[in-house]
Amino acid sequence: MDEAEVASAPGTGVAVLGAAALLQACGGSGTPSPVAPSLPDANLTASYQAARFLQHAQFSSSEAEIAAVRSQGDSAWLDGQMALNSSLGAWDWLKQRGYDVIDENRFYEMEFQSNYMAWYQIMASPDGVRRRIALALSEFFVVGGAGVGTLTWGQFAMGAYWDVLCKNAFGNFRVLLEEITLNIAMGEFLNTLGNQKEDATTGRLPDENYAREVMQLFTIGLLQLNVDGTPKLGANGQALETFTQSDVSNLARVFTGYESDNSEGYSQSAIAPTYTIRNVGYTRRPMVLNAKRHSSLRAEFLGAVVEAGTDGKTALKIALDTLFQHPNVGPFFARQMIQRLVCSDPSPNYVARVATVFNNNGKGERGDLAAVFKAILLDTEATSAAGLTSTTFGKLREPMVRTAQWGRTFNATSLKGTWKIGNPNYSAVDALGQSPLQAPSVFNFFRPGYIPPSTAMALSKATAPEFQLVNESTTASYINYLQNFLINGMWVRAPELIISPDAATVTDGPDIVPDYTAELALVGKPVELINRLNLLLCAGQLSSETVTMMVTALSYDQANASSSDSTKRSYVAKALMFVMCCSEYLVQK
């Protein structure tokens, strides 16, 4: 009703605009100024710095976390987070939901529950730093869920893959590389699973997919690199490639003979037609070697040699050690992790500092991931004030990270506990454009070398990977996607069931719901509300002009403390819509 009065009274808006502008200009008569006055500036700056660090290191920054970082310091707080045990894993979470049951629901034929699992993991599981790092790793060692839908118990295979990333997030790169190589989801995705040795009679050759991509994408890349990530140049000024097709064809022999480990046995499916189904446990067992299918040919790659007749286990060790020891790995991995966590176009010096830590953590260990991620997050380029005033520093927040941030900031929870957040890209009209663990190919959602054409970035050759997702359709679609849940939460089909019926049910409705208690208390107080969102969501990176603009706009909404709950929720959602669509929020510095 408040709204109708304003809308129906010509001229009222102009008057309100004038008043609001006046209030901001002079900070006048009882209305707080847009710059939050509740804390002295030094404290506010410290809170902004803490929030900025938290939003690099994890998905969100709560008031309690900001206080903890401020009291402990960045480094000690991060050490504490890295020392936490990994919380409930994805595989166990899926089992806990009941998706391991063999019944008429035929979960063994499905993969899509990995969406539920992945969204829960990034939006709600307690150890946010480990999950944030695992998400970054999932965009480097990519398995796209749709690509393993051919596996029995595909969702559990994706769960086991995610668990490998979480478990090793602060371990050693070499261990992670081996566990990923033998993970069954990766095996299916890049065809190591079932890969057979050559057959001289028929001319059949080993599958080359994993051999190529483990070099190109997971370890060394295509060009020889300096420690700062820039390409080494040959005598003629040309970049030098790291490997040839011959290296691929030879290395492919190492990855032959791998099969699933079915030692946990089989069960009969419940209804006709009955099948013999592998028990779900096989999805978290590393693939096993069948020596009869493993190539015994000599293999020569990257200067290393696997002699003819070498056993498969030894061959794998030679291959992975060779890749791990290659001087490219540090800068190649460091630059991409910096891009995922901090900025799109890091300076060569930043890459070099992190790569140096990868090469040696100071105690003689190569590939210490805890040290690498600490180096990334605590680097001066990530933390210094210069990045806040630069016109180029930062990165576009990934769409899925925005959603996870919303969920964590407002303690979103599943009312029925089923957490059925599907792939939010069903319709082009209101899609997020991204979903965790659902990259369309091993090349991830975007490329680390992507430079948006016809832009200032193209002129300066600055990479901006996330912009590969930005276009005239997706920018509008994202706003429509937000409108679907900002007011009342995410709509779910039959939230009390672990299955999703095809037809509508009477219980369909919002199930993943935010707790806006603190924000609802600020309805009618746009200055306080916007300042709160600026701290929690933006680490204070909304400019004072933008804060003023948002406050002015919200001042037209007459909702106040005595308005109905739905009116107040709409008010909060409007404020969130402004913040989450504002370019100063979208580009995280």
Next chain:
Amino acid sequence: MEHSDTDPTRREFLRRTGQATLTGLAAPWLLNLSAMGEAAAFASTDYKALVCVFLFGGNDYANTVVAYDDASYAKYATIRAAGSGGTNGVALDKDALAATLLKPTTALPQGRQFALNPAMKGLANLFNTGKAAVQLNVGPLIVPLTRDQYNSSNRLKYPLPPKLFSHNDQQSVWQSSSPEGSTIGWGGKMGDVALSNNSDSLFTCISLSGNSVLLAGDSALQYQCSTSGAIAVRNLSNNFFYQTEIKNAFAAMLQQPRKHVLENEYNTVMKRGITAQAKVAQGLSTVQLQTAFPAANALGNQLKMVAQLIGARNSLGAKRQVFMVSLGGFDLHDYLNTKHAPLLQQIDDALSAFYQATVELGVADKVTAFTASDFGRTLASNGDGSDHGWGSHHLMVGGAVKGAAFYGTAPPVSITDTMAPDDQWHVGQGRLLPSTSVDQYAATLAKWFGVADSEMGSLLPNLKNFGVAAGRPDYPTNLGFMA
């Protein structure tokens, strides 16, 4: 590959109904630092459009345009039958190919014959009725190469395209002559020279497939439309904000220029989208296509929207347009037998309907569709699939295509590494060494589109190494497949 425990047909069904896959996500691209030359415009009174149909993942050429004459088929079948467990491996049955035999008006030398994959009956019909043609063994080249030259260590004299066999890079090289990081493509450069013919330059280069470097020019931007048309920001028209003042403030915020380059680029795209949406919605409202497009066909959905946009060309003020559509899933290291034909069926259904739509719109000879892909694949089998290759066969479809014909040279069917002539057109395992370059292929399309010979070098930096002027009349700059 490992086969599932249950019925794959049912599994496909369940996965489809269970969850949609990502929509609208583009593959990678990227980096040409070539000089930003001022392109000369050309004047046109008629309408012409090019439609790039990109097959992401690297299409398996050998099971798409299939060796059919007895001698070639026998070699193909022997090589490809290298499967496991006494199966046929990845060879197609010859009997199944008879219905899609291609019948060119002029037969190929040495009795060579080809059939399309049995799933491609519509395109075989278009070929045989003169509306489609096949370009044999085309791929990126910097200079013409023999296999010896490919193996030469003299890379200054015999340069190779960068990062061969790599998906993301070869996608980019096909579209822009440069690997990942490239920012200028030949479709966009065509747009640059055609811009002045269009009253709204934004509708010159349109992608239905997300960001593609093909369509990025110096001046020409790529407008990215969805299969649902232009997407409106709902809350600029619905009651979410309720008060007009709040709505206006939100609209202004979205489109505000920014000093920070990333922020500014985001808002620039947003503003372009909001502006274009109203025009596209208006234009599309005037188009009523009767042609039926296949349901549940990702490529068909894109081509249907392209046809509708072409139908709206007068409303959008377009005389020259370049479109990009795509289909993914071709990286079939595994499951070639079960997954390839359904993909080709989608192409066949979609392109057949699209051609019919251009007939309905009266522009069949004004619209030319052509295929492209990361690379071809090996002819050798890995048991149930094939691996990354180089040259491939591609299709051109439309009333202006001089159809019922093969262009280029049919490669020998061989995977051995000998000095024999049959082994000089692959670089191992049947990875084709292209005998026609992408630059020649693109130049032929560009010439028809209206690009002057003097402008070709700015589109296609390696074209200078081909054709009569380069002393290589065996690699002509106009392949002759366009009327």
